[in-house]
Amino acid sequence: MTILALGLNHKTAPVEIRERLTFGPDIIVGALRNLSEHPAVDEAVILSTCNRTELYCTIDDDAQASVADWISDFHGLEQGRVSPYLYSHLGNAAVQHLLRVSCGLDSLVLGEPQILGQVKSAFQTANASGTTRKLLCRLFQHAFSVAKQIRTDTAIGNSPVSVAFAAVSLAKQIFSDLSEQTALLIGAGETIELAARHLHQNGIGHMIVANRTVEKAHNLAAQFEGYAIALTELSGHLAEADIVISSTASPLPVLGKGTVESALKERKHRPIFMVDIAVPRDIEPEVSDLSDIYLYTVDDLDEVIQENMRSRQEAAEQAEEIIERYVDEFIGWLRSLDAVELIQDYRNQGELLRDEVLKKALQQLNKGKSPEEALQFLARTLTNKLLHTPSSQLRQAGFDGQTELLEAANTLFQLKQLDSTS
Template sequence: MPLIALGLNHLTAPVSLREQVAFDAAATGQALRELRREEGVEEALILSTCNRTELYVNVAAGAEAVPQAWLGRHHRLAPGRLDEYLYRHDEHAAVRHLFRVATGLDSMVLGEPQILGQVKDAYHRARAAQTLGAPLDRLLQHTFAVAKRVRTDTRIGAHTVSVAFTAVRLAEQVFTDLKQACVLLIGAGDTIELAARHLAEKHVRRLIVANRTLENAQDLAGRHGGYAIALSDLPQHLAEADIVIASTASRTPVLTRTMVERAIAARRRRPMFMVDIAVPRDIDPAVGALDDVYLYGIDDLKQVIDDHLRSREAAAREAEAIIDLQVERYMAWRRALTVRNPVVDLRQHAERHRDEVLAKAQAMLAHGKPPAEALAFLANTLTNKLLHQPSARLREAALAGDLDLLHAAGRLYGQSEETELREE
């Protein structure tokens, strides 16, 4: 049952394609069940973030091409549309890839911590959809343990370099003094939460939080000294914002070119700085063509992020060493699933002989044989039956000079390797 990791990310595909294959959180459960029903798919997990969409599947032999075909078909893409952008990892490489993803080593922001929470969310959705069996479930549990160890044993997370932090740093470069800026945050998820925290530390003049669910916006704004509005009220408040940072789960843009044009006119051409860190995008890309608007997307943050990576490179090398060890440990467990436990066979073999000899001893007693004679028969016959096959094999090994088998037998029976084996 081959293990496959299949996907695309910020390194292999443009944001325009990534948003086409992104999975909405609410619809992921149904997508998982559809994928699991594909012929040959035994287990399935879908990881979908702003920077990546990945499938982790165990498939029957011969069904290795099924996940890729399903992914394109599910998103109604032309055959072959994804081919040049997809990567695929099998077995060891698939395990290593997941470990690297969960520890942030494969992220746009090296070592960023949010991805681990996203992997956990993907795990919980797959469990709820009942698309995990023992191998993938064990892999995810192992993944969480590896990520925890990397965080504990290295300094991969010692310096704050998240996408949210990078967006705020970029805004700070444009507006030298954020204390004079009004910032509009669109969304109320983890990324916006982190952005709000960083902005509060910068003491921005005013913070507005817009979200489809007003209660969530109020909760977030209340914790950071901001003001909450409903997403439907954006047109009335957009002109107030010097800086806009957007990250929602909307499938269509929440800020259109028309809305921004009106806001710029109301601001008397004072410039607006916008960062769209959502996939699919929250801000219509056509907004970037407007005068007095400076629009940055998720891919535009890469240069800023690269400036902060040097401090994490040594920690990343240490993390890779931890991952190397843990990949082999998981694969050893996985290999054991396909090997029949020899203890089971040994016990069944011994129990068959026991039952056979015991029945004969009981028959001896029933025919009036003395108990001592029946016991002696039982002990001698059972001993001979249990030891005949291994004794024969050990004699053959001694004649052939097979020291490995002789030494293994010594360890198996609790004897020293120097013990001489004598013929019976």
């Protein structure tokens, strides 16, 4: 079995492709089970965020292409339309990729902390669905441990840089004084909570939180002196908003062009700044065609983000060094699995020989032999039986000139070390 990391992200695919390949909460469990039923897949985890969709699997060595085909087939897309945007990593490279993703080194925002929670959630979903076993469980726990160490040992997370922070920074560039503006936040997840926090810290005048579950929206809005509405009430409050930031898990847009047009008329065409962080998108792309609307997607935030992440570059280099060391550690553990069965077989063989000789020694005692004679027989016979095959093989290796095998045996049995202490 080989570890495979396969997927696409903000670097390899535009948002219109990424949104077609997401695995929302309503389909993720079914997708995991479907993937795990693939004849070449043993274990599986699916990570799906606004910036990436990735499969982590243990697969047969030659099954990489068929797993790539699965992701297209599951979403009903032609393979040729998806394959140009996919990347894949095998073995060591797959381990390194997951560690980099978990630490935020592969994120749109360098070192952003949200991704670790998303990776943990993806693993927990897969684990609860029964699609993970020993290998992926060990790999993901290893990734979580490394991410925690990097957060502790480097300054990767010290600067307040995130997609939410970038959205608020852009709003500040457009509206010089946020105290006179009203922000409408659509959704109540972690990204929206971060956006709310940044807006509040920057003195936003008013805040409205819209969510499918009004109670969750109310709990978030109450922290920042805002008020909550249901998603069905959006059209009645959109005209109040100068800033709209949206990040829901809805498979379909929650704001259409007609609704926004009506709000603009009511506002007498005062502009609205909109940031759609969701994938699939929450705001219909056609909204950007309207005058007095400034609509940005996650891809458009890249320039803002680049300006705010320079301080993390040095920490990122330190993190890469830590990751390299821990990739080697995991691969070492993985290689050790190859020896487990051999060790067990060797121990079983030794125990069989022990039982065989012990039985004969006990028979001698029963026939009247003294305990000393029985013990000498036991020690001599067991030693001969344990050493016979290795001695025979080493003798043959010497005859055949197999010096590498002789050197390996010397290392295995630590014979030089034994000589030096005698």
